[in-house]
Amino acid sequence: xxxxxxxxxxxxxxxxxxxxxxxxxxxxxxxxxxxxxxxxxxxxxxxxxxxxxxxxxxxxxxxxxxxxxxxxxxxxxxxxxxxxxxxxxxxxxxxxxxxxxxxxxxxxxxxxxxxxxxxxxxxxxxxxxxxxxxxxxxxxxxxxxxxxxxxxxxxxxxxxxxxxxxxxxxxxxxxxxxxxxxxxxxxxxxxxxxxxxxxxxxxxxxxxxxxxxxxxxxxxxxxxxxxxxxxxxxxxxxxxxxxxxxxxxxxxxxxxxxxxxxxxxxxxxxxxxxxxxxxxxxxxxxxxx
Amino acid sequence: xxxxxxxxxxxxxxxxxxxxxxxxxxxxxxxxxxxxxxxxxxxxxxxxxxxxxxxxxxxxxxxxxxxxxxxxxxxxxxxxxxxxxxxxxxxxxxxxxxxxxxxxxxxxxxxxxxxxxxxxxxxxxxxxxxxxxxxxxxxxxxxxxxxxxxxxxxxxxxxxxxxxxxxxxxxxxxxxxxxxxxxxxxxxxxxxxxxxxxxxxxxxxxxxxxxxxxxxxxxxxxxxxxxxxxxxxxxxxxxxxxxxxxxxxxxxxxxxxxxxxxxxxxxxxxxxxxxxxxxxxxxxxxxxxxxxxxxxxxxxxxxxxxxxxxxxxxxxxxxxxxxxxxxxxxxxxxxxxxxxxxxxxxxxxxxxxxxxxxxxxxxxxxxxxxxxxxxxxxxxxxxxxxxxxxxxxxxxxxxxxxxxxxxxxxxxxxxxxxxxxxxxxxx
Numbered sequence: 179x180x181x182x183x184x185x186x187x188x189x190x191x192x193x194x195x196x197x198x199x200x201x202x203x204x205x206x207x208x209x210x211x212x213x214x215x216x217x218x219x220x221x222x223x224x225x226x227x228x229x230x231x232x233x234x235x236x237x238x239x240x241x242x243x244x245x246x247x248x249x250x251x252x253x254x255x256x257x258x259x260x261x262x263x264x265x266x267x268x269x270x271x272x273x274x275x276x277x278x279x280x281x282x283x284x285x286x287x288x289x290x291x292x293x294x295x296x297x298x299x300x301x302x303x304x305x306x307x308x309x310x311x312x313x314x315x316x317x318x319x320x321x322x323x324x325x326x327x328x329x330x331x332x333x334x335x336x337x338x339x340x341x342x343x344x345x346x347x348x349x350x351x352x353x354x355x356x357x358x359x360x361x362x363x364x365x366x367x368x369x370x371x372x373x374x375x376x377x378x379x380x381x382x383x384x385x386x387x388x389x390x391x392x393x394x395x396x397x398x399x400x401x402x403x404x405x406x407x408x409x410x411x412x413x414x415x416x417x418x419x420x421x422x423x424x425x426x427x428x429x430x431x432x433x434x435x436x437x438x439x440x441x442x443x444x445x446x447x448x449x450x451x452x453x454x455x456x457x458x459x460x461x462x463x464x465x466x467x
Numbered sequence: 468x469x470x471x472x473x474x475x476x477x478x479x480x481x482x483x484x485x486x487x488x489x490x491x492x493x494x495x496x497x498x499x500x501x502x503x504x505x506x507x508x509x510x511x512x513x514x515x516x517x518x519x520x521x522x523x524x525x526x527x528x529x530x531x532x533x534x535x536x537x538x539x540x541x542x543x544x545x546x547x548x549x550x551x552x553x554x555x556x557x558x559x560x561x562x563x564x565x566x567x568x569x570x571x572x573x574x575x576x577x578x579x580x581x582x583x584x585x586x587x588x589x590x591x592x593x594x595x596x597x598x599x600x601x602x603x604x605x606x607x608x609x610x611x612x613x614x615x616x617x618x619x620x621x622x623x624x625x626x627x628x629x630x631x632x633x634x635x636x637x638x639x640x641x642x643x644x645x646x647x648x649x650x651x652x653x654x655x656x657x658x659x660x661x662x663x664x665x666x667x668x669x670x671x672x673x674x675x676x677x678x679x680x681x682x683x684x685x686x687x688x689x690x691x692x693x694x695x696x697x698x699x700x701x702x703x704x705x706x707x708x709x710x711x712x713x714x715x716x717x718x719x720x721x722x723x724x725x726x727x728x729x730x731x732x733x734x735x736x737x738x739x740x741x742x743x744x745x746x747x748x749x750x751x752x753x754x755x756x757x758x759x760x761x762x763x764x765x766x767x768x769x770x771x772x773x774x775x776x777x778x779x780x781x782x783x784x785x786x787x788x789x790x791x792x793x794x795x796x797x798x799x800x801x802x803x804x805x806x807x808x809x810x811x812x813x814x815x816x817x818x819x820x821x822x823x824x825x826x827x828x829x830x831x832x833x834x835x836x837x838x839x840x841x842x843x844x845x846x847x848x849x850x851x852x853x854x855x856x857x858x859x860x861x862x863x864x865x866x867x868x869x870x871x872x873x874x875x876x877x878x879x880x881x882x883x884x885x886x887x888x889x890x891x892x893x894x
Contacts, residue, residue, distance in 0.1 A: 227559045228580035307726040312664065312737065314724075322664075324722030327672070329873065415673045416721070417869045432552045434859040435576065 214448070220441035227435055238442035248443070250418055251426040257333060258340075258408075258422050259401040266341050266348055267393055271386075273345070274352030275378065288353060295346040303410040306339045329419035332412050336420050340407050344400075348393055355389030356382070391462050399451055423447055498537070500797035502589075507537035510798050513554065514568035516544035523817040531804055538797055558582045563789035566798040568622065571610035571783040571850065572676060572857050578613040579855040583787045586617045590799040604823035604842075610783040610850040619785030620802050623820040625744035626781040626844040627680050628766045628837060629653070630751075635660055635739035646767035650685065650714065653740065653770055657718060660739040669719035669738035671729040672872070675858060676782060678865040679851050681742050683780035685711035687849055688772045693864060694852045694889055701889030703867060703882035712878035716871035727754060734758055742769065744782070745837045749819050766837045768844055781848035784820075856892050863888035 187195070221238055223231035242248045277288050294302065309315045310325035316335075317323065325335040363385065367377045383390075405424035408414055414421035414429070421429075423443065431440035498508040514524070521544050528540040543564070545553050551573060557563045563582065577583045586596070593599035596617060600608055603621070611619040633643035639659050647653045657667025671677035679693070686693060691707030694700070702708055719738065725731030733741040734754035741747065748766070751758045758764055771777040786802045788795050804810070808830070811822045816832035821841065827833055828842040854860055867885040870876040876884070 226580065227555055228582070304726065310724060311726055312724045312732075324724060327722045327724045329875070413673055415869065417866060417873055417875055429862070432555065433862070434856065435555065436859075 217441045217444050220438055221445045223438045225437040227437060231438065234438065238439045241439060242442055242446070247418065247421075248426065251421050251423050254333065254419070254421055255402060255423040258337065258404065259398060261337050262340050262344075262401045262404070263394070263397040265337075266345050266397060267390075269341065270345050270348035270393075271352050274349045274356060275382070277349065278353045278356035288350065291349050292346040294343050295350075297343070299343070299406050300410060302339070302343055303407065306335075306411060310335055326412055327416055329417050332416060332419045336408060336411055339411060340404070343407070344397075348397065351393055352386070352389060355386050359385050391458065395455060395458050398454060402447065402451055402454075497793070499794040500538070500800060502796065505537070506535045506797040506800040508794050508797060509539045509541055510566055510794050510801060511541045511543070511564040512566040512568075512798070512801075513543045513545055513550070513564040515547040515550045517547070517818075519818045520820065523814060527805065527810065531801060534804075535800075538801070540801060558789070561791060563791055565789060565792035565794050566801065567787050567789065568784055569787060570676070571619070571621070571785050572861075574611055574618055574785065574787070575613045575853045575857060576855045577787070578616070578618055582790060583618050584790045584792065584795060586611075586619060587799060590796060591803045602825055604825055604827060604845060606845050606848060607823040609848075610781070610853075611785045613853055619787040620806060620822075621783045621785050622805075622822050623784040624781075624823040625746070625783065625821065626779045626841050626848040627684070627742050627744055627769055628747070628840055628844075629769055630733065630741040630743050630747050630764060630766050632733070632736055632739045632764050634763050635665070635736055639739075643765070646765070647740075647770055648767075649773045650688070650770050651773050654714070654717065657740065664720075664723070664737065666720045666723065666738050667718065668740040668742070669723065669729045669732050670715065670868075670872070671741070671743070672721055672869065673728065673865070675861045675865055677729075678868050679861050680744075680780045680782060682711065682715060682864065682868060683849060683851055684742075684769050684771070684778050685714055687778040687780075688775050690775070694854065694860060694893075696852055696854060699889070699893035701886030703864075704879070704886040705882075708882050709878045712867065712871050712882055715868055716874070716878060719872075721869070721872045730754060733764070745821065745841055746819050748835065748837050761836075766840060768840050777844075777847045779844040779848045781844075781850050783850065854893070859892050860889060863892065
């Protein structure tokens with residue numbers, strides 16, 4: 179077996195391998211590598227979509243470093259990421275545990291929980307605008323507050339909508355993870371006299387480690403790149419209180435035609451996401467080893 | 468697995484290589500209009516989607532094509548929020564539509580990038596630009612002029628008015644036939660009209676163009692400017708700018724919320740006054756069928772400061788033709804046809820959009836009060852700064868206005884921040 183694995187490939191095998199890999203390589207080069215390299219190049223230029231990009235070196239990065247609006251946007255993004263991901267995962271797990279058990283009613287409830295996730299975001303946003311409007315449902319349930327028109331409330335109002343929208347998706351992922359766990363482990367825990375809460379924290383949660391990792395990586399990268407909810411619900415306002423980094427990037431690129439500066443923001447965001455993803459995967463690997 | 472002969476592979480690749488140029492050739496060769504040949508061929512026209520407008524323009528396109536059967540107008544109605552982005556992409560890739568209807572505030576950016584063609588008087592049968600201008604109302608081309616060059620034909624031409632709720636005035640013991648004529652009166656009446664969650668004047672917040680339209684009469688009426696376009700300096704950190712900012716910050720309640728902003732609050736009667744365009748006469752009944760123009764709400768000319776000159780703010784949309792248009796002659800021909808007296812009248816009646824041709828205010832559909840007020844205000848209407856960096860500059864204005872009205876910054880600090888932002892943007 180070892181002999182077979184280590185023998186060198188014949189010319190025809192190598193060509194076949196290259197041919198099979200070609201579509202993936204072409205796709206990666208055309209749609210990932212080239213745009214990323216183009217963005218990296220543009221980040222060192224001044225470009226407004228007309229004429230030729232003008233080389234400005236590190237000027238865009240210097241501007242970004244000195245720009246209060248950029249740093250305000252970074253703070254909003256971090257707040258948004260932490261408070262969108264944390265509560266979403268906790269709520270999703272709490273909801274998923276009872277729903278993972280078999281039964282027709284539970285299957286029906288799983289479908290129900292998933293509805294917001296499949297709703298078009300535009301429609302969902304209009305719904306939440308009505309809920310948050312003066313005299314709307316939010317005022318009726320929680321008292322009159324300037325949900326979308328006060329900087330102190332707007333980010334939380336946005337987060338509530340985002341959690342509502344995406345929690346169903348993570349419920350389904352956790353349900354799948356829970357259903358894949360072996361029943362023997364839980365039976366053994368029950369025989370040992372472990373109560374429900376103890377079983378949950380000492381058996382269920384550790385066994386769901388891989389599901390957690392997947393959910394955290396997907397949720398954090400999704401939240402850090404999130405643009406549409408803030409764009410639709412608050413347009414980044416009031417007074418930029420909900421201007422997440424991708425929205426700041428979008429405004430610079432498509433509203434102000436500052437593509438060089440916007441590319442620099444994109445590169446910073448990309449680097450931050452890569453660092454996060456590598457750290458995450460490194461932790462998983464060391465855990466597995 | 469059967470091996471594919473190398474010859475077949477090469478043949479396939481060659482065919483694939485040929486396919487693209489052949490496909491490109493397929494779309495060429497269409498006839499285009501000229502003075503000699505007359506209007507003909509396809510014209511691709513992009514405009515923003517609005518139900519009443521779409522219906523009207525579709526009907527007009529059909530009518531035009533019956534009159535000029537060699538022409539095919541291909542309209543694309545784009546959601547308003549996506550129009551500029553879609554246009555920018557089309558211009559960048561070198562395949563813009565022939566004809567576009569855009570907000571005039573974006574003209575400077577497009578013109579500075581050489582994306583749009585200057586208005587050709589000859590295509591309108593005019594001997595000169597002045598002759599063409601004489602066919603339109605005073606000030607009609609002001610918003611469509613960049614560096615002394617006119618680029619388009621106005622449509623949806625508006626000057627803002629003061630809209631007020633007659634019912635709210637009556638409830639507060641005020642005479643609904645005497646709307647405030649000065650900004651000082653607006654504030655005074657606003658205090659009387661503020662009870663509980665109801666307010667007097669409510670600005671349209673969180674929107675660039677409305678930030679400018681609401682604020683411009685205040686600062687310009689005091690003798691200031693938002694931006695001095697010649698020097699490239701912001702004009703808020705001046706006595707006039709700060710006074711205007713402070714006044715702006717005292718009106719209304721920024722914490723009130725509605726899915727359609729200040730329009731919705733006015734339609735419900737939550738606010739008693741609104742600074743808005745002529746379209747408000749049809750928008751408010753659409754939002755609240757109980758609101759009737761002349762009974763529930765009404766319009767007045769935009770107020771001025773006591774003892775100061777009158778200043779109104781205005782905006783216009785315009786028909787522009789791309790510099791790289793494939794069929795510019797026919798595109799301008801269609802615009803000229805749309806600007807005929809009969810079409811202007813039908814357009815105003817069907818959509819509420821004004822094309823300010825000379826004498827438009829005497830047309831049967833322009834007998835309403837708002838149209839007459841618009842005509843009265845036109846000579847002193849200012850369309851705001853004409854800058855390639857308009858969007859970024861006015862976003863900085865919006866930030867300044869919001870920080871003041873939300874009490875996050877004193878007017879002086881917000882003014883200084885705006886002027887610093889303008890210095891950076893226009894550097």
